Amino acid sequence: MKRVYVNEQWCLGCHLCEYYCAFANSGLSDMATALKGTRIVPRIHVEGDNSVSFAVSCRHCKDPICMQSCIAGAIYREDGVVRIRKEKCVGCLTCILVCPYGSLTPDETGIAQKCELCLQNGSGAPACVRGCPNRAIVYEEREDAV
Amino acid sequence: MGVELFYPEFEVVRNYDRCIACRVCERQCANEVHSLLESKGIMISDESKCVNCQRCVALCPTRALKIVKSNCTLRENANWQNDTIREIYKQAQSGGILLSSMGNPKPLPVYWDKILINASQVTNPPIDPLREPMETRVFLGKKPERVQRDETGALKCELPPQLELTMPIMFSAMSYGSLSYNAHASLARAAEKLGILYNTGEGGLHEDFLRYGKNTIVQVASGRFGVHEGYLRSGAAIEIKMGQGAKPGIGGHLPGTKIVGDVSRTRMIPEGTDAISPAPHHDIYSIEDLRQLVFSLKEATEYQKPVIVKVAAVHNIAAIASGIARSGADIIAIDGFRGGTGAAPTRIRDNVGIPIELALAAVDQRLRDEGIRNSISLVVGGSIRNASDVVKAIALGADAVYIATAGLIALGCHLCRTCQTGRCNWGIATQRPDLVRRLNPDIGCERLVNLLTAWQHEIMEMMGGMGINSIEALRGNRLMLRGIGLTGKELEILGIAHAGE
């Protein structure tokens, strides 16, 4: 399946992916309206400093430990995509405690959220990928880990 | 001086209704124009630092930014124009030569725009490039005067070394050092994909790019940076740079701040030292000296590589070209006065040299008058901006063109003309690693390939319109051109008739 990958060689640390992510998941049609005056809570985040930076979002593991560990059974896999049933999540954050990539975050209400590849929010391709100015984030099929 | 005598040239216009304070502009501006006013949570700008490179404008996700030319002007004066006065203020403050980058921006004639191209109607059918073969392949190099046959009567089919190009376009010299690693990688990869050549410029060849040797022209300039036997052998051709259109008669000066790491190693000079190319080659003070260097280089490469001699278009270019054609060189490259540069004295850039169109027409005709046009190929550069410029150049008599600025624009250059600062926000003319990273060669290569693929299609369309299905039938085919609004003298030099004739 296609996943989001980051090539840190090309990441500029511009954080645009975070804003495009937040916008894509806002459900609004205008970015300024959606994000003005808010503290964004994106599902992808840029780590690193000026010399090395990279964006991290869910790896959509084949054997997702977040899903196995979810005390509410709120995390599930659908066609390889690891997703959260938000209405079931109680915000215990066990998923955050177990994810070795740091891919999950609490949303504005304390409920866990993660990248779901923009499959349900009407963006088509992941918004972070489309918004990346330097093709540091790509959405593609890969085999095993390099 | 405590007073800035001039209002900033540009204004940053921020639409606060749209600005979401994401700080992309701040992170992406190497000139530190933007910053967040934490206390109010809003973005502010220091416009005096803005060079109008448009990086912030391009990346602003809500299109909250635009950069406009300040309309704070001095009283109008056709003689003492704003720019003129600004330059005086600058020099009065600095005491130095004014430096600029990229090509001559002055409103001097662009002859390409005064030349029109023909098309077939009725008596001769246009050719549809989507249906019929349309050939743009060219071979650059010397062609012998006579065919030879062996004892059996068969033709001897050996030619002196030729450069094969899928289209009559090459990337002209831009050194590693003046350009970033990623810009060079983009050019090299695109040249390989396109089946054309790029040019190392005078900065030597980074070892990572040795693999693109078949698509590389290695340049030997007056500073001889990075020149060694392996370097000469690693390319497809060798170019001796005698001059550059943006600064004829001037050497080069790459500031020590750009001579870092790999650049220093590739140039074979210590880190931090200024790389100074002398105005002349100190072993070439005459045409016969040039001949010696041409043959030295041929000897060093066993006569396997064509030698290009690049000169700036100056007043007596026709005679110079004739001399070069007889020097043993295989290809002559002429760079017109609108050609770009990473840094040049402003006065030189804006006032020295002649337009490439006139130089090309004069040189091509002169070489034909002397009957030696086929013994040398002619490449022209210096602001070839689009496919029709290419078609016109070929029809005037060029074998191929060199492009550089157009390529850089494809890579993202916005012609802010401040390459000399080394703070290129587009990752092109800089060595700062965080800025270099902004140019992903995957994208750069793709965009260059796209650009030239598009140009090739356009060239084919125009050729087809003229009923020509191979580029060699366009070369020197000046009947396909007509001048518009040109004087009799200009038409005479260009060797074309006026529209309507």
Place this chain on the structure above:
Amino acid sequence: MNPYLIIGNGVAAAGCIEGIRSVDPDDAITVVSAEKHPVYSRPLISYYLEGKTDLNRMQYRSEDFYETNCCTVIPGQAEEIDPVAGSVRLSDGTTLPYRKLCLATGSSPFVPPMAGLDGVRKKSCFMTVDDALLLESYVTKQSDALIIGAGLIGLKCAEGLRDRANSITVCDLADHVLSSILDGDSAAIVQRHLEANGLRFRLGDSVRQFSGSVATLQSGETIPFDVLVLAVGVRANTALLRSIGGEVGRGIVVNARMETSIPDIFAAGDCTEGFEMTSGQNRVVAILPNAYRQGFAAGVNMAGGDAAFTKNIPMNSIGLFGLHIMTAGSYTGAPTEERTETTLKRFYTDAGLLKGFILVGHTERAGIYTSLIREQTPLDTIDFEAMKKIASTSYFSSDVRRKKFGGVV
């Protein structure tokens, strides 16, 4: 052929079902359930009281879970295993034959003897959804609740009851809260937060005697209450295996394949004890993530596959009135910490490895810390000093990052 048999119907059982089905899509599975509910998330019962979830959303799997997995659920209590015949007898006398058996019997509340306890009318443990429903029926806005036990269960219960009751007092013999996962120092931060949220504590004390609706503590203090919650501790349900001579410690002893000492009998979940890597010993690590993963491994192996449950460490993520506490591993070796009035980050390292941590009020990317423990990442290969400040994969080498992020994991 006899079906796969699972005793218990909790999360470990669900994991076991899914584990079996990942290998064997067809053969019958029988589940013996002591509770009348389909598998639900036990830790959610406090959220139920709090109103953050409901009985429907507490379902661990979808409604058709058993049907789509071809499972037969039999209500009942398993009484005895006949390992020779390969069958289990239920309390109603039914005998269920098995091909492979998985014991997912979980644990039961441990209630120490307390004088007068029988005379308390409104009392409950806090383990099951039935416990929660019972408590819900007891508690009114005017109720004063007394909770015996300031561990995870007791405090989550307190959180769930706070807005439903008039007052809540928590009493524990230990001198600090969450004594199973925090030391006194770190617990103090948590306790202050809980007190600020209206809980009252009586620590280092225990009930000497109940007299109707008044508890008298060892210290002599008397605490009147309307509702009593017993959350002292739990014990693994090991009797079934113990009675046929299987190896049992604090839990049913299993290996990494989740096999017990008796052939064809597996065990998973809170009832087991297995190798725990940070202590280097067998331990009962009764946490939900383990239950599922152990169940799944057991299921795979029962169906003839090969799966191992490894990298087992204790870990907990618990939120109390908005304050998150995350802990993992063992608190052995040298601690280093950073703290504020309300937050704490403490790491325990030993022999160049991270052994455990306590985070109070920090959650960001905590899984990276957990992975350092589980992967036994040598700390000298990363910038651990920076990592301690904020978890980030940027402190790994770019090579490691390429491996982590470059492909399918």
Place this chain on the structure above:
Amino acid sequence: MRKEGEIRIPSGCAIAAMISKSGDRMCGERIVASMRPMHDRSNGLGGGFAGYGIYPEYRDFYAFHLFFDSRSTRKECEALLKEQFEVVKGELIPIRKTAAITDEPIIWRYFVAPLPSVLRDLQLDADELVVRTVMKINTSLNGAYVFSSGKNMGTFKAVGYPEDVGAFYRLDEYEGYCWTAHGRYPTNTPGWWGGAHPFTLLDCSVVHNGEISSYDANRRFIEMFGYKCTLQTDTEVITYILDYLMRVQKLTAEEAAQIIAAPFWSTIARVSDPAQKKQLQYLRTMFSSLLITGPFSIVLGFNGGLMALNDRLKLRSMVVGEKADRVYIASEEAAIRVMEPDVDTIWSPSGGEPVVVRVTGGQADGR
């Protein structure tokens, strides 16, 4: 309107040719007749013929055909000729006055041989001296125009329809082993006698139908080698190209065809014979400026044979018929049927595929 030489003149046309492989001489009347069914391909502004083997008695002399404006020009020209040539005969070309052909200039022919002393002085071969003389007369002697200069061959052309031109020049009284013919349909000339086809230089004659788009590229290249394209017609430049390739560079007709109608690079890439491939690459690269693009069908006549050739896209019609030792070529099959109603085979050559016919006996001086 300006005439040939003052402006570039493209034109559409009819062409025809016939040749006897064994060198049998054929009466000129047949070739004249072949042009009648193609009447509509001309517009009366030019017609002409070239015959090979027509002057057997003067076979060793260059036969110069000239138009003169006036007697004085003729005298001036004759004086010039005599400086470098021995003129063995000079006479008016016989004509038959008809109503269809008017305003004729003074039309003379001379049979000449270069003076050996001149060749020695100038270090030139005879052909080259002839070429230079032709160029000189045609560029600098106003009112004189050499329209034929080969040995044992001659060109006859005029303003008018070709069939009338044939009658005017009394071609029924000539016999040759090879004839080519041309009817002209120029689009921007009032018609000029010198501008009619065939165009010749030495024995090389070209009739051409088409409008080449490579004209100026070809012209500016070929002019490097002493040729002067004074008429600015396609035929002229093609003639010079073929003269340059075949006489100066000593290439064969087939090799010349591989240059002017070079195969596409993609075609060359598919050639399996490596030697052949290399030659095609070589010729195309070496003489790239002599590639002719745009529509053309030409018949090149030379002593001892002819070559018919289409542009590589075959944008003009051309058919070839054969009967016994005779080969017929024409823009339209109808013309061939007039020359030989009962041909053995008839076909249409592909674009860029040269049809070369060589004569093995009779009057031919083979190349």
